[in-house]
Amino acid sequence: MERDDFIEMLAREGFQTTVLVEREAGASLDDHVHPFEAKALILEGELTLEVAGKETRYQAGDVFHLKPNEAHSERYGPDGVCYLVGRK
Template structure:
């Protein structure tokens, strides 16, 4: 998905806050949850999310969605990751 299309989609779906997130190569975050719903577009690099027992890898152009209070862990690729995330 392209950045402009993603931003339009966020607006249609009621995501009012948009944040650019950058994470270091090879870093990770253990299990945690956010009080907000999140939908993100990977701009550069890669991110692996683990939710319950399922891991999914996302690369540039991919979109992921997390429900509010959904426990997950994050692992960042060898070049790190940069993504645009909408929150509500």
């Protein structure tokens, strides 16, 4: 998905806050939750999310979605990751 299309989609779905997130190569975050819904577009690099015991790898152009308070862990690829995330 392209960045402009993603931003339009977020607006249609009621996401009002958009944040650019950058994580360093090879880093990770253990299980945690966010009090908001999140939908993100990977711009560069890669991210592996583990949700409910299932790992999914996302690369540039991929979109991921997390529900509010959905437990997950994150691992960042060898070049790190940069993604644009909408929150509501």
